[in-house]
Amino acid sequence: MTDPERLSICIVTDAYLPSIGGVENHVLYLSTELKRLGHDVVVVTHKPPPITNPVVEQVESPVPVHRLAGGLLVFREHDIAIDPRMVSSFKRFLNDPRPGRLGTRSELPERNSVMSRAAFDIVHGQSEGSYLVYEALAAARRRGITTVLTRHSMLRNKPPIARSFLISLTRHLTRRADGLIAVSRACAEESAGFAGPVRVIPNGVDTDEFRPMPEERRRLRRELGYSDDDVVLGFIGRLHTTKGVPMLLDAFEQLRRGRLGTRSEMSDISVMSRARLLLAGPGPLRAVIEARAKASSGTIALLEPQPFNIVAPLLNALDVFAFPSRGEAFGISLLEAMACGLPSVAFGRWGVKELVNDGETGLLADGPADFSEKLRRLVSDRALRERLGRAARKSVEERFSWPRVAAETVAFYRELIGR
Numbered sequence: 001m002t003d004p005e006r007l008s009i010c011i012v013t014d015a016y017l018p019s020i021g022g023v024e025n026h027v028l029y030l031s032t033e034l035k036r037l038g039h040d041v042v043v044v045t046h047k048p049p050p051i052t053n054p055v056v057e058q059v060e061s062p063v064p065v066h067r068l069a070g071g072l073l074v075f076r077e078h079d080i081a082i083d084p085r086m087v088s089s090f091k092r093f094l095n096d097p098r099p100g101r102l103g104t105r106s107e108l109p110e111r112n113s114v115m116s117r118a119a120f121d122i123v124h125g126q127s128e129g130s131y132l133v134y135e136a137l138a139a140a141r142r143r144g145i146t147t148v149l150t151r152h153s154m155l156r157n158k159p160p161i162a163r164s165f166l167i168s169l170t171r172h173l174t175r176r177a178d179g180l181i182a183v184s185r186a187c188a189e190e191s192a193g194f195a196g197p198v199r200v201i202p203n204g205v206d207t208d209e210f211r212p213m214p215e216e217r218r219r220l221r222r223e224l225g226y227s228d229d230d231v232v233l234g235f236i237g238r239l240h241t242t243k244g245v246p247m248l249l250d251a252f253e254q255l256r257r258g259r260l261g262t263r264s265e266m267s268d269i270s271v272m273s274r275a276r277l278l279l280a281g282p283g284p285l286r287a288v289i290e291a292r293a294k295a296s297s298g299t300i301a302l303l304e305p306q307p308f309n310i311v312a313p314l315l316n317a318l319d320v321f322a323f324p325s326r327g328e329a330f331g332i333s334l335l336e337a338m339a340c341g342l343p344s345v346a347f348g349r350w351g352v353k354e355l356v357n358d359g360e361t362g363l364l365a366d367g368p369a370d371f372s373e374k375l376r377r378l379v380s381d382r383a384l385r386e387r388l389g390r391a392a393r394k395s396v397e398e399r400f401s402w403p404r405v406a407a408e409t410v411a412f413y414r415e416l417i418g419r
Helices: 022-036 084-095 131-142 160-174 185-189 214-224 245-257 286-294 308-316 332-339 368-380 382-399 402-418
Strands: 008-012 040-046 065-068 073-075 078-080 122-126 146-151 179-182 198-200 231-236 275-280 300-303 320-323 344-347 363-365
Touching (some): 022 040, 022 122, 022 332, 122 131, 179 185, 185 198, 231 332, 332 344, 332 382, 363 368, 368 382
Parallel strands (some): 146 179, 231 275
16 A cells, blocks of 8 residues: 655756756755655656766765666756757656666666556656756656756846856756745745746755764864864865856965055964965866966865765865855855855855854955955954854855754645645
8 A cells, every 4th residue: 555655756867977066966865865755756857977986986876877878968067968868768657657667776776666656746857957857847747747846046046148048048947847836935936927936945955964073073173184283175076167166266366475454464474374275176277277277386185076975074074164156046065065064255145145144153255355244354363263153064054954844844745736
């Protein structure tokens, strides 16, 4: 007899392992937590792109993954699912979601009850601007399956050349959804006019994995060559112009030269001389950063992209997390740093200002000069760093743990199914 409390959930996305990014992170952790809550979950996505990524290859999905037939358009660091064969493949999957159709044995547990049902209770599309998600939601609705879409990004932050197209595509896509999830209030406001119910459900973080680790901090700082007196600023994420990394490098070099603050503060060269900058992650700016690191006399360090299980310990090696992106719907890497008890400096726009309480859990800046000044404050004030870091950790535990985020998501599923 079927458990009425147990939902059969299909998550459709064109952003998943072995790629790296915010949506990939979200789908991995959300699907894991939904399974832990006792629901049947399958992630449907495209085939892996023809790019080797040893950092992510160690990560295995704890839920079944069905990879659709069809090719990918690979452009720079993006893999784009626009092959119509994927849509046909998804329609066949909806008609016959049996275990044998899910892929290799390595992708499946020995028994998977999600496939014993004739249909799913809900199809959850992840991320706007996706042809695959657009067609998958349409196919599900034609079969009477409840659909929901999660928006992860701000269209106002997209390049002007693509913005109009993405706005139009997103409007069409939302018409295929019975409900809409926005990861922040700013993202929800951008969805004004959607006919169905809208819920703001933020991204989550594993607060057991991302937490203060004093022993790991001491070990890694020794390995990285940092002393107890060094104040290490850092950014771990995609090394891309859109993330503001060039501005962060400029701000750090200004900080080291002591050209910030009042005259008395500028004279305190000894404090600023202890500042160090650590960056890690994939992205097209690695060569530029390497060149600046070589010219920095050891004050700037660039690490290779790190395995997932190293990110939390590496965050603990920092004293301040610098988040230089000029606009985010949310900011997962910032959330992970806060969970590790780090104070942060970020621009107070859109979803970030909903995540960081200025002066309580971090410092928000209104421009590059102010960003540099906020960094200087944290470098020079250890008590402030500790106070903000403790408050940041407490805020994450109260608002952003995955059990809470998944429970809110399931409640919204049930509401939509009931409608």
